[in-house]
Amino acid sequence: MYYLSIKGKQKLKGSIRISGAKNAALPLLAATLLSKNRVNISNIPNVVDVKTLLKLLDNLGSNSNIKDGIVSIDTTKVKSACANYDIVRKMRASILTLGPLLARFGHCEVSMPGGCAIGQRPIDLHLKALEQMGAKIELKQGYVVAKAPEGLKGTTIIFDKVTVTGSENILMAASMAHGVTKLVNVAKEPEVVQLCEFLRDGGVKIDGIGTTNLTIFGSYGELLDMKDIKVIPDRIEAGTYLCAGAITNSKITISDVNPKQMESITLKLEQMGFGFEMGENSITLLPAQKISASDIETSEYPGFPTDMQAQFMALCTQADGTSVIDERLFENRFMHVSELTRMGANIKLKGHSATVEGDMKLIGADVMATDLRASSALILAALVAEGTTKIHRIYHLDRGYEDLEGKFSALGANIERLEE
């Protein structure tokens, strides 16, 4: 097993390129199950979650290869509709195969995603929506066994809560359904919007793209004529590096980003005292005279992303004053708190709220990565800590950050990947 060793108290400088968004690449790959032809998806991030999904699709019978950040994938020979536990347990987002498999084959078995460090994360809304489309669903020995022998039927579905992968699953299912599906209270994250565009370019008429109400005109069981696509930039990776610049109060530039999709993050950094030079596809963060404390509440897009909560918590430990962070999406997304505390942070938890004292002197320690974004908060803390921090269990980070040490090193951080 590997760990990261980081020597703190180094200013950062320079420029790095942001990779394609993991959370956009995953639904696009799942959607290729609906394609009648080979598809090339470019700007694919080289991260473990993408490899896991490709392995799952290959197990089902697809044929794929990756070269120079482009996945070429042909799912036309897929025969099996059973996504087994061995792979699904590695990545919750494997549930994204449920909608397309059921829509294409009229039956499927997908292992239930296991427990997860950031709370229960149920899939009841995915299942309820598929049932409303006529599927018969049973849970057997840890598997979702779904059947719709006559095909899924268009209907009106109102999501009780905004769910990103739930919206994506049902969008894919509705694309091959019989008739028109109306979706109300759909997630409008940029990753969901890109999936809509991919399906639309594949021949599915979708009204309302980019809004919370979508109308999808299903293909009556016909496979789609899907076109090549380029994955959008990863706004969470981008936000993480901006926070790295911010916590070290350095000037850094990130390129290949979409500044519009990052407004909730850049606005928050502005409130905390940082400046920006915005390019069309780049953002330069300018140091703050004083880092001000700021209250944060996570919410659905375009609100402040839960996937940036941990990184901002690390940043708030260096702010002037006390910040209150409210986690509104996941009940147990504070696993990083105990590790940050071990480095000297003063954070009090009450329910879904964390009170973070600023101006804390952090000290390097041995800490444990717990989930993907929590782990990146530990890197940020390590950058300003005195001495060396060792972050263990970094496989969490490899799930979602491409070339992590390469990018941090390019910005001047003193970071190494070492074997335990």
Ligand code: UD1
């Ligand atoms: C996706 C993202 C993840 C991000 C999250 C919220 C991917 C692969 N992952 O996860 O990085 O943190 O959105 O932006 O895109 N819920 C239910 N029942 C369901 C589904 C969800 O109650 O059937 C609840 C969840 O417990 C949570 C909320 O809805 O409280 C939002 O979760 P959801 O948007 O579904 O998260 P994911 O799609 O799993």
